[in-house]
Each structure stands twice: as structure tokens, then as C-alpha cells.
Amino acid sequence: MILVAAPERALGVGFPDPTAQNIFYACRLQTGKSRFRTGRLAGFRGYLGTTMSSEQQSSRLVLAVPEPGDCAEIFAIASDxxxxxxxxxxxxxxxxxxxxxxxxFREGWAEHGLSSWVVRLGRHCEDQRLRPGTLLGTGGVHIFAPPAATPFWNLGYRFAPEGWGRGFATEIAAKAVGMARDVNPEAPVVARVLSTNPSSARVAQKAGLRLAWRGAPSKETIAAVGQQTVQRLIFADRDLEPGMLDWLVSRG
Structure with missing residues (x-):
């Protein structure tokens, strides 16, 4: 169960990553090379109102809007x-x-009422290897507005190895997909994963997404992975319009 504060194997789905992969993000966290920018959706404003100060939680997890003070712990996970x-x-x-x-992410929360969370272990989660309050990772959805295409929610997540194998990513992904459909149901939910990260692919499927495309990624991605046979997998919660799918494929 999850408490939301309005936070398997290496999990990574989402953008801003050109080689993307993590689900509270299926892509790399390297925003400096991002090809994506948050788009302003006409007439759409924070569904959750003052979400920037809200918090959600469950019996196992506490989810919160990322704060600048979280950067060191997030970097420790992202650089591992x-x-x-x-x-x-x-x-x-x-x-x-x-x-x-x-x-x-903070801009996404302020502008759209939903983005990615930082995820911490809740007080009532019995786990002898982790202490309550431990920052486990990040995860959720963030909205992007491609040129000449419908805005979409990008699903992604990245958790510390100590939190793998407990179903945390699946819990967060399902929560994020459900909230995305409440906040802006017109926007598809998408996850971009690499074939070298099967755990992330399974999480996307458990969250209700299905495979929309599979094929060769960009040369840049192949070089980053170090395997010529790597494949890019694009998952979505519905059929994607051709223009959007073409654009997603072009991202590598």
C-alpha cells in the first residue's frame, strides 16, 4: 500500500534520457542531454492544487515531491x-x-499537479535491511509535449539496489499511471525501455502498459549499452497516433 506525499533489477524508464530507460522514469536522469521539454498544456493547471506541499503514503512507502535537499541521495543512486x-x-x-x-520534476508538480516523486520507506514496512525513512529512489510520471504531437505522460523509476526485488517499482508505477489518468486522461502514458533491462519492461506491463513498438535504437544508445543487438521497447496504455510513435522512435 502507498502513502502519497503530493515518492528488481536496475530499474529505469522514462525521459529526459536519449537512451532512456527508468519507470518513475524509463530513461536516464541526465537532463543535460535531454531532447525533451515540459510543455505547457493550454487550460490545464494543477489538478491537485497545492500538491507541492502535499504528501502521500501507504503502509510501505511515503511519496513526496522532490526537494533540492534530496539531490545528494538521488545522485548517489543515479551514479551507482x-x-x-x-x-x-x-x-x-x-x-x-x-x-x-x-x-x-518540481516544475511538473507546480504546472500540472503531477510528476515524479522521491520514494522513502514507510514507518510500518517491516524490513530488517532498510530503516524507515530511507530514500529508496524516484519514480512516477512526467508530462512532455512533443512538437506537433499530443502531450504524453512519461513513466519512469530508478531505485537503489537495496530496494530491488520488493515490488516497490511496480507499486509506484501503478500509482502513477492511475493518477495520470485522473489528472489528464487525454494524454497517453508511455514508457521507453531497453531490452537489456527486462525488469523495467515487466514493471511497465504490470502497470497496465502494453508493447507498442520494438526495434533498433540509435547509434548513441547502442554505444552507451555496448551491445549491437540491444533493442528499444516502447510501451503505452493505448494505441499511439502515428506521429507520436514516429517521434518516440526517433528519440533513439
Whole structure:
């Protein structure tokens, strides 16, 4: 169960990552190389009102809007080579990139009433290896507005290795997809994953997304992964218009 504060193997789905992969983000956290920008949706304003100061939680997890003070802990996870085993060349090594990511998420919360959370272990979760309050990672959805295409929610997540294998990513992904449909049901929910990260693909499917496209990624992504046979997988909660799918495929 989740408490929301309006926060498996290396999990990563989402954008801003050109080689993207993590689900509270299926992509890398390296916003400095992002090809994406949050789009302002005409007539749409924070569904959750003062969400920037709200909090949600469950019996296991506490979800909160990322704060600048969270950057050091988020960077520790984002720079851990184990969380980039599926794409070693995409590992974050500059703490400034984490700050840019947190700023992007906070803008998403302020503008659209929903974005990614920081995820902490709740007080009532019995786990001898983790202490209550431990920052486990980040996850959720963030909205993007591609040129000449419908805005979409990008699903992504990245958790510390200590939190793998407990279903935390699936819990967050399902929560995020449900909230995205409440906040802006017209926007599809999308997750971009690499074939070298099967755990992230399974989480996307458990959250209700289905495979919309599979094929070769960009040369940049292939180089980052280090495998010529790597495939890009695009998952979505509905059929995507051709223009949007083409645009997503073009991102590598």
C-alpha cells in the first residue's frame, strides 16, 4: 500500500534520457542531454492544487515531491554503476544533472499537479535491511509535449539496489499511471525501455502498459549499452497516433 506525499533489477524508464530507460522514469536522469521539454498544456493547471506541499503514503512507502535537499541521495543512486548495468555509458557522473532533474520534476508538480516523486520507506514496512525513512529512489510520471504531437505522460523509476526485488517499482508505477489518468486522461502514458533491462519492461506491463513498438535504437544508445543487438521497447496504455510513435522512435 502507498502513502502519497503530493515518492528488481536496475530499474529505469522514462525521459529526459536519449537512451532512456527508468519507470518513475524509463530513461536516464541526465537532463543535460535531454531532447525533451515540459510543455505547457493550454487550460490545464494543477489538478491537485497545492500538491507541492502535499504528501502521500501507504503502509510501505511515503511519496513526496522532490526537494533540492534530496539531490545528494538521488545522485548517489543515479551514479551507482549497478543501476546502469543495462546501459553503462549513460551513468550520471555530474551532480548538477541531478539538480536539473529535480528542478524539472518540481516544475511538473507546480504546472500540472503531477510528476515524479522521491520514494522513502514507510514507518510500518517491516524490513530488517532498510530503516524507515530511507530514500529508496524516484519514480512516477512526467508530462512532455512533443512538437506537433499530443502531450504524453512519461513513466519512469530508478531505485537503489537495496530496494530491488520488493515490488516497490511496480507499486509506484501503478500509482502513477492511475493518477495520470485522473489528472489528464487525454494524454497517453508511455514508457521507453531497453531490452537489456527486462525488469523495467515487466514493471511497465504490470502497470497496465502494453508493447507498442520494438526495434533498433540509435547509434548513441547502442554505444552507451555496448551491445549491437540491444533493442528499444516502447510501451503505452493505448494505441499511439502515428506521429507520436514516429517521434518516440526517433528519440533513439
Amino acid at each position: 554503476p549497478r543501476t546502469w548495468a543495462h546501459a553503462p555509458g549513460e551513468r550520471i557522473t555530474d551532480p548538477k544533472k541531478t539538480g536539473e532533474l529535480v528542478e524539472m
